[in-house]
Amino acid sequence: MVDMISRFKTLLATLALVFLAAVPAAHADDLKPLVDGLGKSGYAALKDAVGALAATGDPAVAPILQSLSAGDLYVRKSDRAVFAATKAEGGYKLTDPATGADAGTAASGEIDKIKVNNAVREAVTAARGSLTLMSPDIAKRRAAAAEMFRNGDPAQIPLLDQALAKETDAGIAATLQLARAAAILKSDQPDADKIAAIAVLQAKGGRDVLGQLTAIEASSTDGAVKAAAANALSSIRGTLKLWDGAQNILYGVSLGSVLLLAAIGLAITFGVMGVINMAHGEMVMLGAYTTFVVQELIRNNVPWLFDWSLAIALPLAFLVAGLVGVLIERMVIRFLYGRPLETLLATWGVSLILQQAVRTWFGPNNREVGNPSWMSGAFELGNLTITYNRMWIVVFSLVVFAALMLVLKRTAFGLQTRAVTQNRPMASSMGIRTPWVDALTFGLGSGIAGIAGVALSQIDNVSPNLGQGYIIDSFMVVVFGGVGNLWGTLVGAFTLGIANKFLEPYAGAVLGKILVLVFIILFIQKRPRGLFALKGRAVEA
Amino acid sequence: MITAFILRALDRRTSIVLAVILGIGILLPVLNLATDPSSPFHVPTYVLTLLGKYLTYALLALSVDLVWGFCGILSLGHGAFFALGGYGMGMYLMRQIGDRGTYGNPILPDFMVFLNWKELPWFWYGFDHFWFAALIVLLAPGLLAFVFGWFAFRSRVTGVYLSIITQAMTYALLLAFFRNDMGFGGNNGLTDFKDILGFDIQADATRGALFFASAAALALGFWICRAVIASKFGKVLVAVRDAESRTRFIGYRVEGYKLVVWTLSAMMAGVAGALYVPQIGIINPGEFAPANSIEAVIWVAVGGRGTLIGPIVGALLVNFGKTWFTSGMLAEYWLFVLGGLFVLVTLFLPKGVVGSLMTKGSRKPVEKPIEDVVAPGVAAGQAAE
């Protein structure tokens, strides 16, 4: 915060310098006596001098005032002329505050700093506002209006009225109105005006006006005004709460989509095939590393393709993870069908091997995976901020889900998968090559995990441990949603995501997560088969 | 009644095992203390500490085997009980530091001073007494297991579902203990111990005593397990493992049996953790990591589940291997070995080393593999059951 402010100050100072250089000299000469007026002793005199400068309406005055309040102005004892001074070797380097022209040097004993107190500072602020409110530069006016709104100085009401009359930009005019309302609230104008002003602020809503309304509510002794302020406050707080809720839902949906992506492959291997694949997270990791490799190749060879890197990585990640999945199924899992606990252990072993393989190959550290341009940045929607990568991941997770549904429901392969999982001997006697279907189904689940890895590489660290972070969550989602039910996985993922984000503000991120885990543990006790349980003999053994 | 129950289990084979464990428990510390470092019979202290650690691992493995090998409950969360026991002991050791900590606060452990805490949280009361800590070492894991099991077994959560929620349990605890405001030292855990029961924790004699205590605990654990397994209760456990619903239809309330053995097993794991901590010198949230619990399971699988010697042998074998590997140039490849071990043992050695030897030595077939090979469709069902 502090850092930001100081950076902002330097920015302003630079701007001021640039501006100074551009001001025509003739103009500056007219200002000279007024500027020297700043050198008179006494705060009251200083304040007057500031007022006189502001009254010129000359834009060149603004940077001078800025220097004044920054403490950069000095008066030369010998002729009481005013300069901007910066420390230099053997004393100070002087410049003309209006033109920025070099004015020689001075020893530190020869000049006095012009001291400002709060009253002067306020006068400066007000003066600068009035100057910039009239500026031809629209950005300046906007900034000035916003500043006036923040300060809400009653003395500026006439000025604001003046500016309002001239203002052509609707946005700025609205801000000016707000500034005026804020100023009225601090003035001693009649209650009716104040109440009207409160209405203006209330209509604006948002966090910005809360402070001003709270102040007036606290300070006001008048019943009607106080009540109006209180009213406005509660209404605004209510709206803000709604927005907060919406933001939480948004975060939750975002987390939910991540969970969905991570879990959806598992929903197939575990949910449909009944295979406990502890190496599932590593499939996600493989997908992420595939993205990394693709991006490396593109960076080094065809940089202009970078924005397409994810699109290229998707099919590759599917293939890599899917292929590894098929291998695992053929080499390990097929010998363990019907022994879920052993499958669990064996695939855990596979996960260790995959992790170590990636660690040996790519090193133990995080690898850099970049966001293509369309994945970076954010946009605003009402009071909400939505980042593009989060948004695309939500979209992507839903697309993957829909595609998977289609494959399972509409294709011959999907039909065979369901046939095999429901009645193996029957399917096999009807000529379905069940081992093939097993391998391919497992490959499909793994491939989808790989695809998820491409997406997750955009928001998570790509390291050998990437998968570990998802495995427990994925199992929780699948189990919570109901094993063997893809819709359950969808609902489960978003429910858990949103629940997590709603708990976070109250409990903190870690405790929120713990609470969700505990909740799921308890939930499984109540409904051992999850939210959308399949019933029937098939699940009872 | 209890003595009768315990003595009954003392057949020849059990007696031999107990004698061997206790013999080692006495012999090694004696060799460490009574021989000259240059003597070929000398056992260096670091070896003693290392082996002591293995013994506590063996006890942990035994506790996992009691529920998995004999009752079919595959716990992926026993590391949590182990760690809770460890924290119980760690808290005692922390309070023994007294004002010798960096900040010299006579009451508050260093990390609390660091966090600017003004007084000891209530749950640290009593840990200045060894007996209290010892009680907590048993009760904390026992209570957690009891509550967890009460819910889980009553609602008939079994198979992989149970495994997964045990894993979630230890994961949740991992997250919780990482938090500073839990009051257990957060990330860094508890460490810098000075002495135990008034003896310098670094002294050779103390190390020897801790080693012996670990051996004795392992022997006692083995004996108790043996007694449990030999009783009718143990037969019911195996019946539950083989055909849970059949057991119900004969009239046994399965959840009660599971709850008893689960709680007992958790307490054993807690004792193992409590003996582990003073020898290692630290306990931190990492002990709750799900990977640790699964590693304990693989010790049991390697040694042979459903036998009581198996887990002990497995824990020793795997950890010897780990030490050997990770101290050499091959350190990087240890995870390949461990991962390969998981795969190969489940595929080719489902009975483990001891189980396979016993079958070969063929007195009578020990056991069938726990589940018959069934088609995946049915597997989905079993997963649900």
Next chain:
Amino acid sequence: MTVTNEPTRVAHAKARDSLLYLDGVSVSFDGFKALRGLSLVIEPGEMRAIIGPNGAGKTTMMDVITGKTKPDSGDVYFAGDTDLTRMDEASIASLGIGRKFQKPTVFESHTVWDNIDLALAGVRKPFATLFHRTTKAEIARVEEILETIRLIDKRDWLAANLSHGQKQWLEIGMLLAQEPRLLLVDEPAAGMTDAETAETAILLKEIAKTKSVVVVEHDMTFVRDLGVKVTVLHEGSVLSEGSLDVVSADPKVIEVYLGR
């Protein structure tokens, strides 16, 4: 069939002197009705054969009686006034209802002896079994049962190593050891040789001398060997009831078994 909506009090009165009383029992799985208003009464000491095509709901009926499945509606009473729908499997078993599964399930890694010993009526609570010492009477009883089921010379075998038929007998032996008042036997002859089937029928008849037995069976010769009252189930309710001859002459039964 008899979908009665009598108030429970009346049902009670009827149930009082029966051993097992099912009235209007319905069970559905995801909308599929496995039992629809099934009613059945078994008298003390009675042996009853239940037949019916595959999927008629015979096994489901046993699931309901033994507490594995809770009915959606209907009454199930045992020995007059014990409401079975409120009890779990273990307590129903302790009441004296024994069950043999369609697929023989014995404890494979236990010896034949231990299988019977486990089933033996007596201690059931965890701590009781923990400290239990086998008594002489128990040993004698196990031996007696092993004699009955002709497995005395295989007492130290692991159950896993028994033949299919021997497993069926072992399971019946376990039932006997439970000393139940009512035995539910699901397809005992399935997968047996003819000789084994005949022997099984003899065994069951012997058992029926002292206990009530409900036998589910497909095998008509077997049912004829038993020579008892027969209930025909079809699509979850009772289609016909009476002696085998009466039942097989019933046109509805002929329709179901032979028709279409």
